[in-house]
Amino acid sequence: MRNTGLTRRRPLRRYRELVCFLAAASLFLLVWAVDRGGYTGTRGHRVLIALALLETLSLGALFLLEHVRPRRGMAWRWISLAWACLPAWALVELVTAAALRATA
Numbered sequence: 418m419r420n421t422g423l424t425r426r427r428p429l430r431r432y433r434e435l436v437c438f439l440a441a442a443s444l445f446l447l448v449w450a451v452d453r454g455g456y457t458g459t460r461g462h463r464v465l466i467a468l469a470l471l472e473t474l475s476l477g478a479l480f481l482l483e484h485v486r487p488r489r490g491m492a493w494r495w496i497s498l499a500w501a502c503l504p505a506w507a508l509v510e511l512v513t514a515a516a517l518r519a520t521a
Contacts, residue, residue, distance in 0.1 A: 430496070434480050437499050441476055444503055445469060448510045455514025458521070464513060472506050 449456060449465065456465045476499050483495035 430483070433496055434483070434499075437496065437503075438476060438480075440500075441472060441503055441506065444507050445472065445510065448507050448514075452511060452514040455516075455518040461514075461517050464517060468506075468510055468513060475502065475506075 445468075455461065479495045479499040479502070483499075486495070488494060
């Protein structure tokens with residue numbers, strides 16, 4: 418099936434993006450709650466905000482690509498790539514907190 422403008426605006430796709438974004442936010446808050454000690458102080462708060470912005474921008478870019486660029490053949494959907502990135506972001510957040518704690 419050809420990916421036309423009409424199929425890109427389906428409510429199900431918006432729902433999947435919303436659920437993905439909420440899962441990312443929940444995972445971000447969970448990692449922060451588990452390793453809150455690594456993000457203390459001004460430096461920790463700045464790093465935490467920077468990580469949140471980077472994750473939000475990367476997910477937003479993947480969602481935008483899902484809407485703008487058609488999928489070729491059996492290629493992965495951009496939303497699938499966004500879901501696959503969530504554990505990697507959680508790992509980055511944990512490693513960053515450990516690095517901040519080690520340098521404090």
